[in-house]
Amino acid sequence: MEPSPRGLFIPLITPFTEDGDLASGALEKLAHAVIDAGAAGLVALGTTGEPATLTAAEQHTVLDIAARVCRERGATLIAGAGSNDTAGSARALRDLAAWPEVSAALTVVPYYTRPSEEGVVAHFTRLALHSPVPLIVYNIPYRTGRVLSVQTLLRLASVPGIAGVKHAPGAVDQDTVLLMSRLATTPPTMAEPPGGFAVLAGDDVFASPLLALGAAGGILASAHLRTGEFAELIAAWHAGDAGRAGALGQRLAPLSAALFAEPNPAVIKGVLHAQGLIPSPAVRLPLLAAGHDSVRAALALC
Numbered sequence: 001m002e003p004s005p006r007g008l009f010i011p012l013i014t015p016f017t018e019d020g021d022l023a024s025g026a027l028e029k030l031a032h033a034v035i036d037a038g039a040a041g042l043v044a045l046g047t048t049g050e051p052a053t054l055t056a057a058e059q060h061t062v063l064d065i066a067a068r069v070c071r072e073r074g075a076t077l078i079a080g081a082g083s084n085d086t087a088g089s090a091r092a093l094r095d096l097a098a099w100p101e102v103s104a105a106l107t108v109v110p111y112y113t114r115p116s117e118e119g120v121v122a123h124f125t126r127l128a129l130h131s132p133v134p135l136i137v138y139n140i141p142y143r144t145g146r147v148l149s150v151q152t153l154l155r156l157a158s159v160p161g162i163a164g165v166k167h168a169p170g171a172v173d174q175d176t177v178l179l180m181s182r183l184a185t186t187p188p189t190m191a192e193p194p195g196g197f198a199v200l201a202g203d204d205v206f207a208s209p210l211l212a213l214g215a216a217g218g219i220l221a222s223a224h225l226r227t228g229e230f231a232e233l234i235a236a237w238h239a240g241d242a243g244r245a246g247a248l249g250q251r252l253a254p255l256s257a258a259l260f261a262e263p264n265p266a267v268i269k270g271v272l273h274a275q276g277l278i279p280s281p282a283v284r285l286p287l288l289a290a291g292h293d294s295v296r297a298a299l300a301l302c
C-alpha cells in the first residue's frame with residue numbers, strides 16, 4: 001500500500017473558456033502553480049472540479065492533465081471517483097487503473113439513498129476489495145444526508161484498502177474530537193485502525209483546529225489562493241509550532257469563509273478570474289457564477 005496521504009492537497013477547479021469549454025491550458029498552469037507554492041499533491045475531479053457536469057471525455061482530459069503534472073513534478077495524485085451506486089462506483093474505481101499516477105481515490109459516502117451505517121460499511125468494504133488504489137472516504141454529511149458515527153468511522157478505518165477519511169462534518173464537534181482521540185491513543189489491533197489511517201481536513205474553515213487535533217493534512221479548495229500559507233499551516237501544526245500555526249489559522253479562516261460565501265467553487269473561480277489566472281469565472285448549471293460582492297470580499301483577503 002502507498003504511504004498514507006499527508007500534507008496539502010488542492011482539489012482543482014475545472015476552468016472553462018469564455019465559450020464554456022474546458023480550458024485545458026489554464027488547468028495545467030494552475031496545477032503547476034499550486035505545486036510550486038507548496039502543495040503535496042492534487043485532487044482531480046473532487047467536488048470543486050464540478051465532475052457532475054463534465055462529460056466523460058472532459059473528465060478524462062482533467063485526469064490526463066493532472067496525471068501529467070503530478071508525474072512531472074513528483075506530486076501525489078488523488079482522483080475523485082464513486083457515487084451512491086456500489087456497482088457503478090466499483091466500475092469508476094476500476095477505470096482509474098488507466099492513470100497509474102493516481103495513488104488514491106476520494107470516494108464519497110453514498111448520498112441521497114441514505115443507506116444505514118452498516119450499508120455504508122458494506123459499500124466501502126466491497127469497493128476497497130476491488131479498487132486498484134486505496135480509498136479515502138469522503139465524509140460530508142451536509143452533502144450526502146448520511147451522518148457517520150465515530151464507531152462507523154473507526155470500523156471504516158480498520159478496513160484494508162481504506163487509507164483515510166476526508167472529514168467534513170461542518171464542525172469540530174464531539175464526534176470529531178473523539179475520533180481523533182481514538183485514532184491517536186488506541187494501539188492497532190485486528191479490530192482497530194492500523195497506524196497509517198489519515199484524517200484529512202475537508203471543511204476549510206475548520207482546517208486549523210482539526211490539524212491541531214492531529215489531522216495528517218487537508219484537501220482544501222480555499223488553498224487555490226494563498227497556497228503557500230495553507231501548506232505552511234499544515235507544516236507548522238506537524239512541527240508542533242502552535243504559535244505560528246495558530247496565527248496562520250486565524251488569518252486563513254476568514255479567507256475560507258469568504259470563498260465559501262456562495263456554493264463552491266463559484267467564488268474561487270471569480271477570484272482566480274479577477275486575478276487573470278483563468279479565462280472565465282463560469283461554473284456550470286445548476287451552479288451560478290458568484291456575485292461581485294462575494295468576489296470583491298474574498299479578493300480583499302487574498
Ligand SMILES: O=C(O)C1=N[C@H](C(=O)O)C[C@H](O)C1
Pocket residue numbers: 011043045046047048049202203204219220221222264
Ligand atoms: O472538492 C473537494 O474535494 C472539496 N470540496 C468541498 C466542498 O465543495 O464542499 C470543499 C473542500 O475544500 C474540498
